[in-house]
Amino acid sequence: MIAHLVRRATLAGAAAALVAAGTAGAVIGLPSDGSQVNNDPAAGIDPNQNAGVSDVVGGSLAAGGPRVPWATFEQKSGSAQKIFVRAFKNGQWVTQGPSLNIDQNVEAEAPSIDFAGPGRTVPWDAWYEPNAALGGEKQIFASRFVAAANTWQPEGQDRGSGVPSLNINTDKEAENPSVAGGAAVAGADPVPWVAWEEEDGNVNGSGNHDQIFVSKGVKQAAPNAPCNGFKPSANNSVSNFCWQQVGLDRLAKNGGSSATGDPTLNIDPSRNGVEPDIAFTGPNDTVAWTLWYEKDNSNLGLRNNEQVFAAKIVADPHADGGFNWRAVGNGTAGQTNTLDTTGANGFGSCAASTAAEDACSLNKVATNDAEDPRVAAGTLKPGQPTVPWTVWSEDVGGHHAIFVSRLVGGDHFELFNGGNPVSGPEDAGTPDITFFGNTPYVSWTAANGADKKGFVGHFDAYGNFVTDTPGGISLIPPHGAAPLIDARVALSSSCTADPFSADGTNCAPGAINAAFDTFTTAGSPQRLFSQALTGGPNCVLFYKCQLQVVVHHHRAVIVAKLRQRYKVGIIVDRIKPRSTGRKPRSTERVGRVPLGTHPRSTLRLKWDLRVNGKPLKKGRYHVTLRALDKKGNVAGLSKPVTIRIR
Numbered sequence: 001m002i003a004h005l006v007r008r009a010t011l012a013g014a015a016a017a018l019v020a021a022g023t024a025g026a027v028i029g030l031p032s033d034g035s036q037v038n039n040d041p042a043a044g045i046d047p048n049q050n051a052g053v054s055d056v057v058g059g060s061l062a063a064g065g066p067r068v069p070w071a072t073f074e075q076k077s078g079s080a081q082k083i084f085v086r087a088f089k090n091g092q093w094v095t096q097g098p099s100l101n102i103d104q105n106v107e108a109e110a111p112s113i114d115f116a117g118p119g120r121t122v123p124w125d126a127w128y129e130p131n132a133a134l135g136g137e138k139q140i141f142a143s144r145f146v147a148a149a150n151t152w153q154p155e156g157q158d159r160g161s162g163v164p165s166l167n168i169n170t171d172k173e174a175e176n177p178s179v180a181g182g183a184a185v186a187g188a189d190p191v192p193w194v195a196w197e198e199e200d201g202n203v204n205g206s207g208n209h210d211q212i213f214v215s216k217g218v219k220q221a222a223p224n225a226p227c228n229g230f231k232p233s234a235n236n237s238v239s240n241f242c243w244q245q246v247g248l249d250r251l252a253k254n255g256g257s258s259a260t261g262d263p264t265l266n267i268d269p270s271r272n273g274v275e276p277d278i279a280f281t282g283p284n285d286t287v288a289w290t291l292w293y294e295k296d297n298s299n300l301g302l303r304n305n306e307q308v309f310a311a312k313i314v315a316d317p318h319a320d321g322g323f324n325w326r327a328v329g330n331g332t333a334g335q336t337n338t339l340d341t342t343g344a345n346g347f348g349s350c351a352a353s354t355a356a357e358d359a360c361s362l363n364k365v366a367t368n369d370a371e372d373p374r375v376a377a378g379t380l381k382p383g384q385p386t387v388p389w390t391v392w393s394e395d396v397g398g399h400h401a402i403f404v405s406r407l408v409g410g411d412h413f414e415l416f417n418g419g420n421p422v423s424g425p426e427d428a429g430t431p432d433i434t435f436f437g438n439t440p441y442v443s444w445t446a447a448n449g450a451d452k453k454g455f456v457g458h459f460d461a462y463g464n465f466v467t468d469t470p471g472g473i474s475l476i477p478p479h480g481a482a483p484l485i486d487a488r489v490a491l492s493s494s495c496t497a498d499p500f501s502a503d504g505t506n507c508a509p510g511a512i513n514a515a516f517d518t519f520t521t522a523g524s525p526q527r528l529f530s531q532a533l534t535g536g537p538n539c540v541l542f543y544k545c546q547l548q549v550v551v552h553h554h555r556a557v558i559v560a561k562l563r564q565r566y567k568v569g570i571i572v573d574r575i576k577p578r579s580t581g582r583k584p585r586s587t588e589r590v591g592r593v594p595l596g597t598h599p600r601s602t603l604r605l606k607w608d609l610r611v612n613g614k615p616l617k618k619g620r621y622h623v624t625l626r627a628l629d630k631k632g633n634v635a636g637l638s639k640p641v642t643i644r645i646r
């Protein structure tokens with residue numbers, strides 16, 4: 001039972017400590033001493049050899065349990081490169097199973113990790129590596145974690161010699177997978193969906209180009225059963241899952257437009273589609289979205305610059321996997337743009353002309369180069385369905401900047417942040433995005449001489465973008481901005497939006513209640529690190545980030561639901577009168593009020609409407625509740641509420 005506490009807020013004593021407490025945007029090392037993640041020699045992770053590209057996700061092996069970071073990364077091992085997974089448990093990184101490589105002697109690359117299965121309790125990892133048994137071409141692989149045996153089980157059809165490649169064509173090179181756990185039917189157990197790029201086609205004699213493909217995992221009734229009726233292969237499963245390609249057939253192998261070919265998502269299959277990302281959004285998070293960008297010269301008379309595209313699944317009994325893909329862009333309001341073989345160029349309405357292609361793109365300026373898109377499910381308002389939120393890097397004249405966009409009205413994208421980039425004047429790229437509750441976090445890298453600096457920031461409750469790492473990501477303890485390799489700063493959180501978190505409004509409190517990242521430093525050796533980002537709106541500590549302040553005469557009652565034991569207090573900001581026109585009102589800090597330490601409970605705290613011993617003057621104020629850890633760092637904030645003093 002939750003206790004209901006009524007306390008009188010006092011202003012003496014602890015006030016000085018609260019004034020000196022940490023501010024929003026604190027960065028905490030994972031682990032607290034800031035030591036590197038890639039360090040477990042007994043498991044084959046030599047900290048003196050290079051780490052590489054990483055990915056991270058928040059998850060738990062117990063349904064409804066607190067989510068902790070799970071990181072997957074490239075790790076050099078002599079002449080080979082292996083894929084490993086480590087989870088942050090009880091304050092330290094713990095290796096989960098052995099190397100995932102199918103062949104331990106090759107260079108495996110670009111791992112991606114997410115959770116699926118009953119209660120979202122089963123980690124899945126996808127990556128690529130060459131395979132000699134399938135002719136030496138790079139193949140896409142995916143494995144699920146078997147917790148009881150502490151091992152990774154490769155899944156999929158036997159494509160030859162027992163090798164479970166996901167490739168549409170195993171004689172073609174494939175790279176850069178992205179995995180997302182999701183269910184297209186509300187209430188069903190999520191399964192892995194994997195997007196990747198693979199060479200295919202020969203449009204107008206232009207040769208093979210990278211195409212975007214997606215397959216979903218389908219669990220079989222019995223192990224090693226034939227995958228009857230599945231494409232691209234009906235062979236037996238090597239374990240429990242078969243892979244089913246998804247989409248309408250559009251592109252002939254080594255050919256052009258064909259309704260009996262392969263289900264590419266490319267808007268323009270005559271050029272390269274690369275670096276896909278995938279997520280599930282919408283009501284009950286049942287709609288898969290894939291993002292990618294296309295580059296190089298068109299052989300259909302379309303654009304030659306880099307453009308970002310997005311497509312969602314739509315139920316279609318005539319399409320592979322039961323779904324076709326519908327492109328959605330900045331100019332597609334009221335349109336239906338199915339990725340099929342119709343239209344002037346035989347690849348759907350988006351490929352019929354440059355005007356149509358531009359409308360289907362997400363670029364701020366359709367003719368500028370845009371690249372490196374990432375997508376996350378999220379909503380700014382608790383209780384509303386999630387939508388895809390996207391980030392990418394776009395040329396703005398002399399340098400690249402990071403833009404944020406999200407789906408509006410179900411049929412088109414609109415830029416967020418007033419259409420302005422979240423990055424600074426440096427050349428910025430390789431962004432990532434995640435939601436922590438209802439708060440979007442964005443990361444990117446920026447030029448720093450021959451190396452890169454990394455940045456992370458979030459949107460506050462007023463819609464302003466706040467940089468959590470001013471000056472760039474620093475190691476713990478701070479020693480100035482750390483030089484990073486040219487790879488994204490991977491982001492996730494302990495409260496991502498999915499059906500098991502009520503889309504970020506009801507996450508289990510744990511040791512880490514924050515967004516977090518992984519990043520790899522430049523130099524020799526390259527080292528992998530992880531940090532948590534605290535101090536922003538926190539819907540885990542304060543249920544739904546909600547706060548009530550009821551003012552009556554010269555007193556107020558502060559009501560919120562605190563879900564872990566913390567010291568709490570409020571910050572008070574005066575709302576200045578609007579100077580001219582419709583310009584947003586500005587605020588100025590009045591001060592902080594300590595409200596004591598409280599256990600997990602529904603708080604009902606009395607406040608005498610004084611700050612620093614002085615009563616508030618007539619006017620309007622923002623009041624925000626915050627939690628502080630034992631060191632005085634801000635662990636999280638509620639959303640602000642507005643009060644009026646008459």
